Amino acid sequence: xxxxxxxxxxxxxxxxxxxxxxxxxxxxxxxxxxxxxxxxxxxxxxxxxxxxxxxxxxxxxxxxxxxxxxxxxxxxxxxxxxxxxxxxxxxxxxxxxxxxxxxxxxxxxxxxxxxxxxxxxxxxxxxxxxxxxxxxxxxxxxxxxxxxxxxxxxxxxxxxxxxxxxxxxxxxxxxxxxxxxxxxxxxxxxxxxxxxxxxxxxxxxxxxxxxxxxxxxxxxxxxxxxxxxxxxxxxxxxxxxxxxxxxxxxxxxxxxxxxxxxxxxxxxxxxxxxxxxxxxxxxxxxxxxxxxxxxxxxxxxxxxxxxxxxxxxxxxxxxxxxxxxxxxxxxxxxxxxxxxxxxxxxxxxxxxxxxxxxxxxxxxxxxxxxxxxxxxxxxxx
Numbered sequence: 001x002x003x004x005x006x007x008x009x010x011x012x013x014x015x016x017x018x019x020x021x022x023x024x025x026x027x028x029x030x031x032x033x034x035x036x037x038x039x040x041x042x043x044x045x046x047x048x049x050x051x052x053x054x055x056x057x058x059x060x061x062x063x064x065x066x067x068x069x070x071x072x073x074x075x076x077x078x079x080x081x082x083x084x085x086x087x088x089x090x091x092x093x094x095x096x097x098x099x100x101x102x103x104x105x106x107x108x109x110x111x112x113x114x115x116x117x118x119x120x121x122x123x124x125x126x127x128x129x130x131x132x133x134x135x136x137x138x139x140x141x142x143x144x145x146x147x148x149x150x151x152x153x154x155x156x157x158x159x160x161x162x163x164x165x166x167x168x169x170x171x172x173x174x175x176x177x178x179x180x181x182x183x184x185x186x187x188x189x190x191x192x193x194x195x196x197x198x199x200x201x202x203x204x205x206x207x208x209x210x211x212x213x214x215x216x217x218x219x220x221x222x223x224x225x226x227x228x229x230x231x232x233x234x235x236x237x238x239x240x241x242x243x244x245x246x247x248x249x250x251x252x253x254x255x256x257x258x259x260x261x262x263x264x265x266x267x268x269x270x271x272x273x274x275x276x277x278x279x280x281x282x283x284x285x286x287x288x289x290x291x292x293x294x295x296x297x298x299x300x301x302x303x304x305x306x307x308x309x310x311x312x313x314x315x316x317x318x319x320x321x322x323x324x325x326x327x328x329x330x331x332x333x334x335x336x337x338x339x340x341x342x343x344x345x346x347x348x349x350x351x352x353x354x355x356x357x358x359x360x361x362x363x364x365x366x367x368x369x370x371x372x373x374x375x376x377x378x379x380x381x
Contacts, residue, residue, distance in 0.1 A: 002366050003331045006359030007149050007177060007308055009199045009206055017203050020259035024252040031248055033228035043251055050258035057261055058194055059185035060212040064240045067211040068249055072176045073098040074222070075195035075211035080143060082220045083170045087140035089114040090131060092155055093345045094148040097338040099174055116341065121298065124156040131160055141170045146178030150342045150355060151297050152308035161190035170215060176200065177306045180264045181273040186214055198253065203260030208253040216240045223247060276307035276358045279367045283356060284309055286371040292378040296346055296353055310353035314381035318352030324377045330370060332356050
């Protein structure tokens, strides 16, 4: 199988990550923060090391400001509920359902309202004007994707974060498609929260995610219960990160995440993004010159897009295109990609698209084989 579904989760995982997970299962089997025996203390040290590495990678200051979640969706729900708090929120028309649905549900319950600002595909200044127009006196948060999971478009994150702060609003970044391939420094920017999956660009196993914050006092727990601290108190502990992490942590996943972050930090996000983009540009150019293919993604460039290409073959739907490729051993994703707003923006809400997403483990030979198989399917349809 040739794997080009990295926007869903990266595969295969690096050897370092596999080794770290296995080591956790063998050597770090105790519950961190619950006991004082040797294995529990060693396990706690492994968990804290991951916090330190994540804090350094994203520039969020103290390791205690790193919260482990089971995925990016959970991190977004926590950040959005905490930041909006009955007020108004502005999002873009590229957002994933993990941003749209919490806000839609909150609006139905009378717990807040939201507006959608258009991302202009050719003019960042117009995008900023659209966000400016959407801001209200009671706007408490702006939530923005680092890159569209369907079409790869990167909005001007840092400029919109600055705009949010100008209006006294908090800024939440959905880094689902950019963590590990885009350098962020929270302390040197206006980003208040970063929500990131562990299992995509950070190369960790599924079931891992991060919520990084500069505003810990804003956060409200999503789950309440045992934390290993203040055990005689009825109330949730006040300290970070325990206040946000009730229940047993996913230690094998966190150890894998720690190894993934270490690998990303060693290579550097810019180098990873450059390598992925080279393959995306090769694939895009080949498909552009192939008959019977409709490309929806603008020409990919590292400054304006992630390594994602959306297309269909002939009269096939996105799901049919992906199925035809799957029958030939190619893993992509077809359909609507949990992104109602983005598909409406691009006019693909009826047909969907087939998405190719390049990851750090893909090679030039794999890319060329992918192109050959797509051309074969295009001739047959």
